[in-house]
Amino acid sequence: MIDNNITEEILKKADIVDIISRYIQVTKKGRNHVALCPFHDDKNPSLMISREKQIFKCFVCGVGGNAFSFVERIEKIPFIDAIRKVASYVGYSDVRLNKSSLDKKVDEVKEKMYLAHQELTSFYQYNLSTKQGQVAKDYLESRHLDRDLQRKYSLGYAPEDGFQTIEYLIKKGFSYKTLEEAGIALHVENGYMDRNQGRVIFPIFDENNRPIAYSARRINEDENQPKYINSIDSTIFHKSDVLYNYARALDASIREKRVYVVEGFNDVYAFARAGLDSCVALMGTAFSEKHVNLLRALKAEIVLCFDPDEAGKKAMIRASDILDKTHIEYVMKNFPRDETRDLDEYLNDEGKDKFLAYINDVCDKFTFLLYMYEGGSALKTMKDKKRFINIFLEKLAALDEGIEKDDIILKLARITGFEVEAIKRAVIAYNRQSEKKEVLIDSVPTFQRKEQIKRYSRLKRAERSILYYMLNEMKAVDFFEKNVSFFIDDIYRNIANLVIAYAKEHGNINSEDIISMLSLGEHANKDELVKTICDLDLDETLKMIPYSEEAMKEYLKVIQEEKKKLSERDFLSRSLQGKPTEEKARIIKDYTAERDRHK
Numbered sequence: 001m002i003d004n005n006i007t008e009e010i011l012k013k014a015d016i017v018d019i020i021s022r023y024i025q026v027t028k029k030g031r032n033h034v035a036l037c038p039f040h041d042d043k044n045p046s047l048m049i050s051r052e053k054q055i056f057k058c059f060v061c062g063v064g065g066n067a068f069s070f071v072e073r074i075e076k077i078p079f080i081d082a083i084r085k086v087a088s089y090v091g092y093s094d095v096r097l098n099k100s101s102l103d104k105k106v107d108e109v110k111e112k113m114y115l116a117h118q119e120l121t122s123f124y125q126y127n128l129s130t131k132q133g134q135v136a137k138d139y140l141e142s143r144h145l146d147r148d149l150q151r152k153y154s155l156g157y158a159p160e161d162g163f164q165t166i167e168y169l170i171k172k173g174f175s176y177k178t179l180e181e182a183g184i185a186l187h188v189e190n191g192y193m194d195r196n197q198g199r200v201i202f203p204i205f206d207e208n209n210r211p212i213a214y215s216a217r218r219i220n221e222d223e224n225q226p227k228y229i230n231s232i233d234s235t236i237f238h239k240s241d242v243l244y245n246y247a248r249a250l251d252a253s254i255r256e257k258r259v260y261v262v263e264g265f266n267d268v269y270a271f272a273r274a275g276l277d278s279c280v281a282l283m284g285t286a287f288s289e290k291h292v293n294l295l296r297a298l299k300a301e302i303v304l305c306f307d308p309d310e311a312g313k314k315a316m317i318r319a320s321d322i323l324d325k326t327h328i329e330y331v332m333k334n335f336p337r338d339e340t341r342d343l344d345e346y347l348n349d350e351g352k353d354k355f356l357a358y359i360n361d362v363c364d365k366f367t368f369l370l371y372m373y374e375g376g377s378a379l380k381t382m383k384d385k386k387r388f389i390n391i392f393l394e395k396l397a398a399l400d401e402g403i404e405k406d407d408i409i410l411k412l413a414r415i416t417g418f419e420v421e422a423i424k425r426a427v428i429a430y431n432r433q434s435e436k437k438e439v440l441i442d443s444v445p446t447f448q449r450k451e452q453i454k455r456y457s458r459l460k461r462a463e464r465s466i467l468y469y470m471l472n473e474m475k476a477v478d479f480f481e482k483n484v485s486f487f488i489d490d491i492y493r494n495i496a497n498l499v500i501a502y503a504k505e506h507g508n509i510n511s512e513d514i515i516s517m518l519s520l521g522e523h524a525n526k527d528e529l530v531k532t533i534c535d536l537d538l539d540e541t542l543k544m545i546p547y548s549e550e551a552m553k554e555y556l557k558v559i560q561e562e563k564k565k566l567s568e569r570d571f572l573s574r575s576l577q578g579k580p581t582e583e584k585a586r587i588i589k590d591y592t593a594e595r596d597r598h599k
Helices: 004-014 017-019 065-073 079-089 101-128 136-142 148-153 164-171 176-181 246-254 265-273 289-296 308-325 341-350 353-358 365-374 382-398 403-416 419-445 457-471 474-484 490-506 510-521 526-537 547-565 566-574 583-595
Strands: 027-029 033-034 047-050 055-058 185-188 190-194 199-205 211-218 228-230 258-262 279-281 302-303 330-333
Touching: 004 065, 004 079, 004 510, 017 033, 017 055, 017 065, 017 079, 017 190, 055 341, 055 510, 055 526, 065 079, 065 510, 079 510, 101 164, 101 176, 101 211, 101 510, 136 199, 148 302, 164 190, 176 190, 190 341, 199 547, 211 246, 246 258, 246 279, 246 302, 258 265, 265 353, 279 457, 289 302, 289 308, 302 308, 308 365, 341 353, 365 382, 365 403, 382 403, 382 419, 382 566, 403 419, 419 566, 457 474, 457 526, 457 547, 474 490, 474 547, 490 526, 510 526
Parallel strands: 258 279, 258 302, 302 330
Antiparallel strands: 027 033, 033 047, 047 055, 185 190, 199 211, 211 228
C-alpha cells in the first residue's frame, strides 16, 4: 500500500486539467473545463473537469474521480500504477512508490523479460555480422538498409540452429519458463528452440526504448513458411497497443511538429532514409484508441499516410473516423489517382527531394474522400451513399454560398447519384437542425447535467445538502456528529463516516484525497462512493445555498421528520450500519434511554 502522504504530495503538484489534457482534448467553459467523455460513446461534451476541486465527472455515464482515477481508467492499469504514472508526469519521485510487495513480484517477472529481450537483441545483432549472417545482411542491403540503419534500428539475424540461441540465453541466467512466457522460446518435442530461427530480425521497442518483441522475416525460398513471424502477446508486449518507432518519434515530433502514421516498419525506414524520424507504424494492426492516446502525447499534427491501394485508403478513413471522435488535429496523405507504389518504392524511384514533397502533399478528410470516390471507388449501397453525404454536411453548412460550395455539391451528386437539389435540401435541413442543437446546448446553464436536473425526494435532498457541506466545511462535520448521527441513504452514510474519519485524522477536509483513499482501499462499493462524491462536489444547485448553521438545522428538521416514519427496528438497524463497536454501543444506549422515557 502506498502511503497516503505520498498521494497527497503528488496531487498537490498535479493539475487535473493538465493530466487529462494528455489524453483527450479539453476546452475551458466558465470556471470549469469540459471534454467528450472517453468512457462512453460521447457525442456532446459531458465530462466536466474542475480545476478548483481537482476532480472530474461525466454527467452521462457517471464516471468520476481525481487525476489518479482518470489515468487508471483510460490506461486500464491498476490504481497504484496510475499513481506512479501521475507522479512521473509531475516530476515527483519517492522510493516509497516501489514498496508494494505484490507489485514488486510482478515487476521482477517483467524485468526478467526485458533483460531477456535486451540480451537476445544484442545476440541477433552480433549474428548479423557473422559469416552465417551474411545472407541476412545481403537482404537488408538489397532493401537499401545500410550498416548505419541496421545499427540505428538494432536489426539482426537469428541463427539457423534455434536450440543454440535458447541455450545461449540459458547460460546467461534466464530460465526456460521466462523465455517461454516472453514469447522467445518455443517448446518442441526435443526441447526449446528459438521461434525466429534463420530469419532477419526487426526488434520492436516500447515507449521507453526497451526491446519487447520481434518481427522476423523469412529469407529462404520456402513458400510453405510464413513470410513474417511476429512475437506472441506477453506480459510486456501487446501488439495492438504498440506503435513501431514510437520512442524515437517522441523526440523527433517536437522538432518536426508532425508525426506520420504508416502501415509497416519498411515505411518507417523510408522516412529515416529521407532524414525524418517522426514516423510510427501500426505493424499490421487496426488503428485503435490506444494508438490515439500514444499519438496525443506527441503534441504534433498527425499525418495518416498508409499504402495508396484501395485497402490502405479505406484503412485511413477508418482511422480518421476514430480521430474525429477525439478532436485531435490530423491531415491525410493526398495520393495521385494512378499512384500504387509503397513509400519505400517511391523513395527508391524518385529520390529524397521528391519523396519529401510527396509525403507532405496532404489534405483534409473531405478533400481526401471526394478525390478518392470521384476517382472511381465504389459506393455500393444506398446506406453508403447517405453516410457519405452526411460526412460532408457539416462542412457544406459552414461554407458561404459560392463556387466552392457549388463545386463540392456537384461532385457529391456525381459520386452518389443524388440530385443536386436533394443535396442542397439536406444542407438546409442540417443547418436548421444544427441551429436547434446550438440553442439547446446554450439554454442549459454551464452544462447538461442530467444527474443534477433529476428530482430528489425531500429526505434525499436534505441528506445530500448536509453531506455537501460536510465535504467542504469542518463545522458541518461537527454539526453532523452532534445532531444528525447518521444518514438513511446507504451511500451517503458511508461517505459521511469516511469524512468524519478523515477529519479526525487530518484536522481538515479534502475530497480529492478522500477519493484517493477510497480507490486504494478495499471498499466493496468504492466506485459508487467516488461517483457520488464527485457528483456532490460539482453540483451547482448545492452551491447556491452557502453553508450556515440555520441551513443545517432546516435540513436536520427534514431528516428527523423522515426518521420518525421508519419503524423502530429499521431505524436502529440503519443507525448501527458502518459504525465502530464503541459508537454502536452508544447508539443502542441512547436509543434504549429514549424509548424508556416515552413508556
